[in-house]
Amino acid sequence: MTASMAKGADSQSVTVKSPPSVNLSLPRTSLGHSYCFVCKKPGPKLVIPSVRTRFLAYTKSDIFIPTGARCCPGHIHNNSLTPHALNQLKSVKNQTNLNRSGILELLNEAKNIILEKEKKRLDFDNDDSLTDEDYQNLTGLSRANFDDLMTYVERIKSTNARSPRTCIALLLTKLRTAMSNKLLGTLFNMTKSQVRRAVATGRKALMNKFVPQHLGFQHVSREEMKTKHTRPLARELLADDVTSDPVILVLDGTYIYIQKSANFSFQRHTFSMHKHRPLVKPMMVVTTTGYVVSVLGPYLADTRNNDSSILKHMLATNAEEMKNWVQEDDIFVVDRGFRDSADILQELGMPSFLQKGSKQHETEDSNNSRLVTKIRWVVESANGRLKSWKYLDRVLPNTQLPHIGDYVRIICALCNRYRPPLSRGEEESDVVMAAKMKYLSKQSNTLQQRISDEGLDKRSHKWVKMNECGLVPEFPTYTEDEIRELTLGVYQVKMAKCYSQEHVSEDGVYDILIDNVNDDLLSAKIQSRHTSAKQYQCWIGYFDGAVQSWYRKCKSGSRVVGCCAHIASVIWYMSYARHLPDFTKGVRDWGVGILDASNVPDPIDESESEEENAHSDMEE
Template sequence: MAENRPVCVLCNRTVINRRRFEITHNLFEANAIIAQYIIDAIASQHFEYNGLEYVCRPCWQRAQRAVHPNPNNVPHECTLQIEEYSRVANNAASCMFAGCRSITRHRIPENIRVSLLVDSNVFIPQEARVCDTHLRNNDWDEIIDSPNLRHDFNSAHFLEIMSLLKAAVSRSRILDFENIESMDNEEIHIRLGFNREQFSEILIQTPSLAGSNSKTTLAIYLTKLRSGESNERLATLFQMSRRTLERHLKRARDCLFAEFVPRHLGFDHIDRRMVAERNLYVPNALYGNLNSELEDRKAIVIMDGTYIYIQKSSNYSFQRETYSLHKFSNLLKPFLIVSCDGYIVDVCGPYAATDSDATILLKMIYDEQSSFHWFFSPGDIFILDRGFRDALPDLARFEYSAHIPETKDRGADQLTTEQANKSRMVTLCRWVVEVINGRLKRHFKLFRQDYFNRALNHMFHDFKIAASLINAFHEPIRDSVHANAFVDIINDRMNRPNHLADFVDRNVMNRQRATFQSITGDQHFFDDFPNLSEDDLTLLALGTYQVKLTRSYYAEHLRQGLYNIEVYREQQISRLSEYIEEQDVYLLRVRIQSRHVRSRIYYSYIVIDRQRDAREAIAHYCCSCLSGRRTIGYCAHVMCVVWYLGWARNQTEEIRLPAADLSVIIEHDH
């Protein structure tokens, strides 16, 4: 239909709202004058008017304004013709690109408007619009040759041009940190990772930085830590030479390391009593002396090594010491000592990649120059991971109390219930150090990338400065609102045997199929499955980590046809009563795909007591995974089943799958 529409004889646009001009005696005088004006305009284009041409409404209105420029004697705006500059129409009804008929319209980005005005002398008014296609193509040079450009400007245009240029100049001064008071606080935080008040506090606590360009010097260093950008790019950003920028970096690093770091990091800036004050409720209740006076309270710290990746070196002995067979890369290892609330007591090192965590700790406790034994006292508690197991006898020799996750017995497939429960108690306290490792890498991107070898001499200074900045300005980790409930659950279930796991092992249930019947999770059979709240899920898992993993397990099983749920046949339930006290129960078995190994399937078992409600209705549970026999908290495989049947399937809103867009990236066979 669009191909049959007439075209305006003046502007060649498709005529939608059209007028056809035929000079007759019936026309009003005003219309006849306008029509004659249009006929003259047609003649100026070397066309002969034959009474059959069409003119669009915009051309008619322009002719009307030309014939009657000021019909109501209203003072009109002064316009100025400037041939060196041009503009597009101030029209929001269509795309500003010539001939574009797209119905989508977007505002033109301000940086594009500034760029076209400064580089090409083309002004884009604020009301102009652009369609999706031209916005994505980013072909703004096409505007310069557009036939729709005009050269008339009025006072409103000049005011808008001045406002646009002022805003651009203001943004160009955004990195003038010597005048940080005039900068936007949000922009300061984006660049530096700290707000204006925190920036000023760092300057106050680093008096040797005082002097000319002290704010710029500190801002350059914080930007380096925050962004991890190369010195060449930072020099361009701060509009100085690379050598000058490196002098600023060295000055800031030396001043911060000499004055700011000792205030917030190291054994000398804090005492053992202050560390004991930072004990959280759960680790203090499980391993400390919760009811004792503060003077007698034991200090509880978490220790762990982290990694900073570095370049391969031509120094072969150094390369061998820094190559990790575990990570298959060259790296150095800073060693963190962290209190229960995430406060970094000290950072030691850096150590070689060939040193295990146990080796590093042994070096510290046998180093005569170390302040380790001066700071800690016998009876203090260290929460560690399995990598420290070789250091346990030496810690016991100095009367320190160390706790690590248990290791399964030789030949066993799983941890025993006692071992699994002890491991869960350790991980319930140890997660804090992983949070601090994440903060260091998340807030200071410099430590995410491979360090250049030429920068290794000051790498550890950078790391200690970053740790001291976290201590100074980051909020400490607080006790969970469920901390008391966690401790009560642990005390109640710590020595409870897992009778369901015994039943599964004794009857080799993982290999039986006949005693189970398959059923889907959306059937009415599960109408009596207890409805759970988010607080119930947190209490069942003794934390949020397993709950967060459930969405990923759910997403994978949803793609494979939801969960493979099986119900223990009613005629066989009497065999289960020999192991558990509850009578009115039913047993579920669910197969869960391992998130690490494609060929591994875990069997999760859950016993539901029909006589109880909410989380109390889940009477027993176990799983075939490593820690699946524990009675303190759920493993992630049991949790994902309880999460779906007890909470997710009851939600009215659709459950959002994590990273769902990534599923279509890899090409699969169909």
């Protein structure tokens, strides 16, 4: 009896009851209902944070918020305490009592968060999911800029697959990285069709409100354009003799490459004879600081759609009511792509063109052209900034042709809103530089005349290599900043290093030619970077410890408003680089690991080797 009872007792399960609450060594905040546990301020409008808010706060601060604690509504954003609130969070006790329901709530919330993270790989709705650097790498915008952009987004409904923030993030990530919809679907845990619809929704949302407020002739006033988006240098160079205060705009077409088309008529109209590939051309209108005023187009790429024809079309159709915005005496700065409309170019004050049969511009034309190129480079830089969004730097599928204009406008509007100006200038320094350039533009090239009179460019004139004669000319020394002041630009100095690399031999000697008779003059032959069979001879005159003049036999080599990159390379080497103890030749030669099919070893004549062997045998 006793044994059976014992056996029955052993077979019964023993239930151990847990206490109603468990005391854990967890630092916690205050539990008051009448004041905020963050800032300690009393208030009737305090709120009770959700289980998720309490759980996330503990994971970030190691401080537990008890059930029922209250805080100000401003301390909570997107179900999480703000960074400022987390910094203010302080513990009042090192022990926390948790009951069974509280523990279950925390465990269930932890499970839900884990499941949500498994569903979303890139989560733009969670402030803790991505860092500011992640935002910058994926979208091209900082987190703060992305949040600001979302204030312009309307009419996007949240679905089970994506939120409004996800739609905009998908669009910007696609534009920034050029990833395919399949790859984006993998990163955002969405299907390819869901990604396609989300990108289209984001594009329409930005074009609805954001783009019209930051792009187009009507989004900015003329007065604001003059005061905020016009560089003083441009005003001094181009509008100093104009009685009114004109707006200065720089125009240029950029290229968006597309696929070949089975529609042969469309293929012909989009094939560029200049680039030898199919493309479309948006026309960029920017200010002298790089601010994009408007983007017109895109246009076709055949000969009937050159830059000049596009400008005529813009004026004839009054695109974006630009005729009402542009006024008399306003200045358009363009490049020589408008050469097919010479009359219009002369009216607009465009650079002079090389006359037929001429190999070189006149000095005055070259000088005036330099005044224009000093201003218009900013549109090239704006085009480069546009192509930093890799989607527009790729060959786009023809299915995207209806949306290319929207993509270009969205990116330009983003740059206007969130990027700094491409070209800045202080009033005082710009005025000084403009005065210097305008003075030089009126001067003639005295060295050109001297070379012609003395026959220094003739083959009969004997020039000696500097390293062969053992003479080292007393060439003036400059810093790189002083060279930039001499060249009136930074591009020439950058290119000087590349030209010098090719002309410096293995022993570090640059082939400089000097004249035993004229000790104030040196010469050099510079290889063209485009054509192997072409070299340019240049001359540099110097005395009294300064470079005084230069001349080169190229299209713009006679100008005195700054110098070209070929001359700058000689000045850079002679006045700066050769004095450096650790002078290097510049950029790395990436062709070391690439084979050259023209480099073939000399063939060996087998008949001669056989005769030599036979002769040696006879001697033995």
